[in-house]
Amino acid sequence: MKVTLTVNGSTHTRDVEPRTLLVDFLRDELGLTGTNVGCDTTQCGACTVHLDGRAVKCCTLLAVQADGREVTTIEGLTGDGDGLHPLQAAFRDEHGLQCGYCTPGMIMAAVELLERHDGVPSEREVRHGLDGNLCRCTGYENIVDAVRAAAAETQSG
C-alpha cells in the first residue's frame, strides 16, 4: 500500500507491504541507515527517531502508522555552525559513546528529553528520561554528563 512520509524535511511516497516496519522503511527504502536495530522489540531504544516531534522506537511501528507524518532521524539532526546539534557535539566532548551503536537512538531520545525540560535536568532526571535506551559500553556516566552539558550549553547559548 502507498504511504507518504516527510523524513528529515523531504517527502517520500512508496508502495510498501502493510507489515513494513518504519525502521525498515527508513533503512531499506530511503537508505537512512543511521537508525540501528538492536532488539526488534522496543526495549533497547537503538532505533529511536522522532515522529511528529516525539521520540519513538521505530522497530515496532509500521510505516503505515507514520503515513502523512513527519519523521526526523539522526541524519536530519542539525545545529548551528559546524552543523552538529549540541547533543551530538556533547556526546563527543564528554566521551558519551564507545562502539556507537546505541548513539543515534540515545541522542534522538535525549533531544526530546531536553525539549520537554526547562533548564538543566538533574542526573536523576536524565537517567529516568533515558531509561528506555540501553548502552553496553559506556556505563552511562558520560552519557548523563553529555546530556547535562548540552543542556547547559543550550541555556547559556
Place this chain on the structure above:
Amino acid sequence: MGEGTATTRPFGSSVKRVEDPKLITGQVQYVDDLVLPGMAHMAVVRSPHAHARIEGVETGDAASMPGVLGVFTGPDLADAGFGPIPCAWNLPDAELVMPEHPPVAIDRVRYVGDAVAIVVAETAYGARDAAEAVEVRYEELPAVTGARDALADGAPRLHEDAPGNRAFHWTVSGGDVDAAFEQAEVVVRDEIVNQRLVPSAMEPRRALARWNAAEEDVTLWVTSQNPHIARFLLSLDTGIPEHRIRVISTDIGGGFGSKIPHYPEDSMVIFASQAVGRPVKWTESRSENCQATIHGRDQLQEVEMAAASDGRILGLRATTHANMGAYLSTAAPGVPTILHGLMLSNCYDIPAVHEDVIGVFTNTTPTDAYRGAGRPEAIFLVERMVDLVARELGMDPADVRRENLIPPFEDGHDVATGITYDTGNYGPAFERALEMADYDEFRRARGEESEDGKLRGIGLSSYVEICGLGPSEVAGAVGFGGGLWESAIVRFHPSGKVNVFVGVNPHGQGEETTFAQIVADEMGIPVEDVEVKHGDTDETPMGWGTYGSRTTAVGGGALMGALGKLKEKGKKVAAHLLEASEEDVVFEDGRFHVRGAPDVGKSVQEVALAAYTAWDYPDDLEPGFEASAFFDPSNFVYPFGTHIAVVEVDPETGEIALERYIAVDDVGPQINPMIVEGQVHGGVVQ
C-alpha cells in the same frame, strides 16, 4: 610538533576521538547497513528443542514460496564441502574431546537455537516467512542443562565421542596443598555459582558474503573482533584457500568477547552465496542472539580455603564444573582453565593452590569468552573465600587482605599456579580505595541503628589480571591454535600524511584515536595527519585481533616497532640530504637535524617526500617511507587494583541500592585519560 601549534604532547592528552564524527551523525557503515547489487537474504531455521533427533526436514512448501531462492539443510552444506566448525583451543594434558560441530545440524540438534536449515530469499521478510514454512520432524530426546547433572550416571549423552559428557579435565597445581590443609587453623568452604549470562552487544551479529564464481574468491563482511582468525578458520572449514578469502569487519557495534568465535553462520552465508550465485546477507535477530551467540561464565565452583589464625592464607583447593554448552566454541576451552585457573592466587601470596576444572557438554548454547573471560570468575572465587576467612576468624576483611597481599616487586613474582606477574605494588592501590571509601569509619559505625532503618554494607575486591595476551610461546604451550603477537604497518605518504594498518580490530575501545596519538607523539606530527585502518584482511597485515586486553599492550608494541624502523630510515635519508654522517643526525620534535645544530635539518615530511621522489637519495637505501613490524611480548601484563561497593538494603522491601562504587586501577601510563576512564566505567557497570 612540526608545523602545529599544540603545546602539549599528544601522548597523555584527552584527545577527542576520531571515531566519533561518523558515529554521532549516523554515517558509520555497520555490516547491516551494506546493500550490494543483487543481494539476497538468509534466514535460519532453528531448533526449538534442547535435544532431539531430526527425523526429517520438509523444505518443499518453503521452497515454492514466492521470492524464495533456495532452502538448504545440513547434508547440503556437507556435500558442498563445508566442514565442521573448528575449535581453536586444544588444551594439552586434559583429555580434551572435540566433537564435530556441523554448521547446520545433520541428524541431531543439541541446544535450543541449533541450526537445522537455511532459507535464502529475495527479501529479509520473505526469508523469515519461508523459514517458518520449513517443517522439521523431531524425535525429542532427554536433555540436560546443568554441568554437574550432565556428569551424573544415566545423564543424556550429547556426543558419542564424549563419554559422560566430559569435554576435558584440566588441572593446575602448585605447592603442597594437602599439607596446607593439615596445618590450617581454619578451613572455610563454599559452593559458588558464577551464573551463565548473555553477552548482549547492542549490535547482534551480521554476515554478508559475496562469492565471485569467476575468481573463485569470496568477500565476507562479518561482525568479528578478529577478522584474520576468521579468515584462517574459514579456509580450514569451507575449503576456500586463505588467499581467496577477504574478511571485512571494520565497524562493529560492540563485542565483549561474543564476536571472537568463528560462527556457523559465517560458513552458511558463504555456502548460500555460492548456491544462489548472489551476495547473501544474514541479520541476526535479538532472539537469535540470545540463543545462538555464545554465552559467558557458567561455572559451578566447590572451593575450600585453608588459613592460619592470623589470617594468613595457606592453601586453596577447588573443583570447578565449567558448562561448555553443546559444542566447543572457538576459544572456549581456554576460558575456564588458562584464563581462570592460573589466576587463583590473585594478588595474594598463597603458597599452595590446586584446581580441577571439568569441562562439560550440556544441551545449552555454547559458552566462550565474555568480558574478562575466566578471570572475573577466578577473582570472585578468591575474594569470596577471603571474606569467609575473615568472618570465621572475626577479623576485618581488609586486615585479612593486608596480611596476604604480595609485597611490592619489580622483577617478576612467581605464584603457585606457575605464572610470573610482571610488576606489582598492590598495597597503595588497596589503601587508597579504603581511604576514598572512608572504610574505617564505615566499619566503626557498622551495627549502629541508621535513621532510615536501612542496612548498609561495604564490599571489597582486590584483583590482579592476566592481560595483554600474550607471548606466542605460551599460547602454543597451552594449546591455543595460533600466535598472539601483533602487527602494524606505518605508511607515510609523499605529502607527509600517514596511514597506519594494524592487525588488531578495535570496536569501541578507541584505538583509531590512541594509535594516532602514539604516531603523532613519536613522529612529531599532528594527530589529524594520521588515520588508522583496521578490520579488512586485504588491507591490514595478519594479526590476531582485539580481545584479552591486548590491543594497545601488544598492538601498540608493534606500532612502536614500526615507528622505530621509520626513524632509523629517516636518519639515513636526512644524513644524505644534509651531507652529514648518519651518526650525527638526531630526530627531535618531528625534525631530523645535525646534533648540536637544530637549524640544520629536515622535517619528517620533507624526508618522506625525498624518500618517495628518490631523486637525491642514498645508493644503498630502498625508496619509500613505510615500515612494518611484528611484536611478540615476552610476558603478559598484570594490572591490578581494588574496588569497593557500598550497598544499601531496605529490610522492609528487599530493595537494594548501590550507594557508592570506588575503583582504583593500575593502568600504567595513560595514552588518553578520557578513553581510559570510559573503559573503566563500562567495565564496572557491565
